[in-house]
Amino acid sequence: MSTQGLSELDLQKAGVRGINQTLQGLAKNTNQRHWLVRNPMGQHAIAVGLDAPLHVEVHGHVGFYCGGMNKESEIIIHGHAGVGVAENMMSGLVWVKGNASESAGATGNGGLLVIDGDASSRCGISMKGIDIVVGGSVGHMSAFMAQRGNLVVCGDAGEALGDSIYEARLYVKGKAHGLGADCIEKEMRAEHLEDLAKLLERAKRKERPQDFRRYGSARKLYNFDVDHADAY
Amino acid sequence: MCGIVGLYLKNPKLKPKLGKMFKPMIIEMTNRGPDSAGVAVYRNPVKKNETKFSLAHNDPAFDWKKIDTGLEKALKCDCKVAKIGNHCILVTTAKEKPVVEWLAKHYPDVRVVGSGHTIEIFKETGLPANVYDKFNLDEAQGTHIIGHTRMATESAVTTAGSHPFATGADLCLVHNGSLSNHNRLRENLRREGMEFQTENDTEVAAAYMTWKLRSGASLRETLEDSLRDLDGFYTFLVGTHDGFAVVRDPIACKHAVIAETDDYVAMATEYRAIAHLPGADDAKIWEPEPTKIYTWGGNA
Numbered sequence: 001m002s003t004q005g006l007s008e009l010d011l012q013k014a015g016v017r018g019i020n021q022t023l024q025g026l027a028k029n030t031n032q033r034h035w036l037v038r039n040p041m042g043q044h045a046i047a048v049g050l051d052a053p054l055h056v057e058v059h060g061h062v063g064f065y066c067g068g069m070n071k072e073s074e075i076i077i078h079g080h081a082g083v084g085v086a087e088n089m090m091s092g093l094v095w096v097k098g099n100a101s102e103s104a105g106a107t108g109n110g111g112l113l114v115i116d117g118d119a120s121s122r123c124g125i126s127m128k129g130i131d132i133v134v135g136g137s138v139g140h141m142s143a144f145m146a147q148r149g150n151l152v153v154c155g156d157a158g159e160a161l162g163d164s165i166y167e168a169r170l171y172v173k174g175k176a177h178g179l180g181a182d183c184i185e186k187e188m189r190a191e192h193l194e195d196l197a198k199l200l201e202r203a204k205r206k207e208r209p210q211d212f213r214r215y216g217s218a219r220k221l222y223n224f225d226v227d228h229a230d231a232y
Numbered sequence: 233m234c235g236i237v238g239l240y241l242k243n244p245k246l247k248p249k250l251g252k253m254f255k256p257m258i259i260e261m262t263n264r265g266p267d268s269a270g271v272a273v274y275r276n277p278v279k280k281n282e283t284k285f286s287l288a289h290n291d292p293a294f295d296w297k298k299i300d301t302g303l304e305k306a307l308k309c310d311c312k313v314a315k316i317g318n319h320c321i322l323v324t325t326a327k328e329k330p331v332v333e334w335l336a337k338h339y340p341d342v343r344v345v346g347s348g349h350t351i352e353i354f355k356e357t358g359l360p361a362n363v364y365d366k367f368n369l370d371e372a373q374g375t376h377i378i379g380h381t382r383m384a385t386e387s388a389v390t391t392a393g394s395h396p397f398a399t400g401a402d403l404c405l406v407h408n409g410s411l412s413n414h415n416r417l418r419e420n421l422r423r424e425g426m427e428f429q430t431e432n433d434t435e436v437a438a439a440y441m442t443w444k445l446r447s448g449a450s451l452r453e454t455l456e457d458s459l460r461d462l463d464g465f466y467t468f469l470v471g472t473h474d475g476f477a478v479v480r481d482p483i484a485c486k487h488a489v490i491a492e493t494d495d496y497v498a499m500a501t502e503y504r505a506i507a508h509l510p511g512a513d514d515a516k517i518w519e520p521e522p523t524k525i526y527t528w529g530g531n532a
Contacts, residue, residue: 040507041504041507041508042502042503042504042505042506042507043504044504060507060513061503061507061512061513061517062503063502063503063504064502079513079517080489080503080517080518082487082489082502082503083487098517099517099518099519101487101489101519102484102485102487102519117518118518120519120521121484121522139484139519139521139522140484140522
């Protein structure tokens with residue numbers, strides 16, 4: 001099973017549960033850190049709930065929720081990721097080499113999610129501290145009710161970006177096709193350029209921070225105000 | 233829930249394998265829709281002066297020969313029938329309208345599930361694997377095929393409430409989602425002369441599209457109008473004589489994924505249905521955008 005520190009798992013043989021039990025059962029101080037998952041066959045919930053500093057490479061396209069609830073692990077997906085990749089991630093890294101379906105990084109608390117291709121609708125919905133870097137574009141309702149963290153979009157953003165947003169920061173290089181309720185363009189200050197440069201570097205992007213625009217909350221919908229009833 | 237799947241072959245060399253390639257796709261969607269399954273396969277085009285009907289009867293022992301001889305006598309036409317499960321493929325030189333009228337008058341229990349030059353529709357309650365075997369779809373050859381696995385929500389589990397629904401000559405619809413304005417729309421369409429066999433929401437969408445197409449709209453115009461007039465959430469897959477079209481509602485919360493290689497275009501509710509196809513690992517894969525009409529085969 002193990003060759004030069006690299007352990008292989010075949011999903012067609014072990015099944016999703018077999019793979020997850022193996023990866024979840026590893027001690028935090030395990031020496032068996034490098035894992036390769038073959039034949040993911042678009043199955044759901046691959047490599048979820050990991051809680052150790054592992055490095056997991058998934059070769060192929062995955063179904064829903066891959067890398068969900070991740071803590072500390074680096075999970076690299078060599079293919080497309082289905083709905084809710086890295087949902088509720090706590091820390092660590094999930095890197096999608098292809099495109100991703102809707103709700104990527106949903107409710108993520110921490111860690112970094114990189115999508116080399118496009119993400120679909122609702123990317124970063126209700127994000128709570130995760131950083132997300134998308135090499136392509138994101139679909140409509142991205143960063144809906146986003147509370148904390150950074151969403152970096154190197155392409156365009158779909159309709160209603162940042163609807164009902166709290167304190168997350170949104171950086172878009174291309175066009176934002178409409179901002180959601182209470183989401184406004186904000187000044188790009190030195191500290192934002194610095195943060196953005198670090199995020200782009202971590203995601204191995206070549207874009208220049210000064211080419212992005214920043215969006216965030218106007219903070220008018222935090223508490224119910226009858227004068228804003230139409231905006232809720 | 234529900235699962236929808238479509239496969240369009242770009243490489244004609246794969247045509248003999250269409251049914252075999254499609255089988256694991258639809259079976260993979262069983263847990264999204266174990267109540268009933270249906271398939272529309274485009275194969276064996278008939279001559280220009282002929283029409284092909286897909287007919288169904290609840291009694292698997294129904295004698296289709298009676299339809300053959302009865303129609304030939306009444307409409308002075310040539311007919312051929314081939315029984316497949318509790319369905320029958322009828323090829324006739326008669327025009328569509330008199331055939332449908334004759335069937336309604338003499339054999340009201342016979343359901344017309346599809347018609348055209350190439351389309352054949354088979355659908356039945358039960359697990360997709362059983363339905364697939366029943367209609368011997370493993371052996372299906374052709375250019376494209378679409379299918380549906382149903383988890384019934386808006387109406388009863390019946391064969392008539394199964395997808396695909398015919399929407400005109402060589403056209404059919406499968407649907408993942410549910411419509412919220414189907415009762416009102418059904419009443420409006422009844423006033424326009426459309427007839428309904430079930431209380432099913434997708435049948436209303438199909439009738440709406442049939443009505444639009446009959447009034448002269450193109451497939452693209454029909455789908456654009458559907459986006460305006462059909463309220464609810466849906467991913468539609470529409471089979472046409474030479475390909476298929478995919479469209480999603482503006483919110484697009486019903487899943488959909490498309491994969492394309494040099495050999496084929498595949499569409500499914502979830503990628504795992506596509507994962508069984510040869511070369512899927514290297515396919516270009518993306519989620520279709522809301523309200524954007526995707527077509528293959530150039531028919532729209």
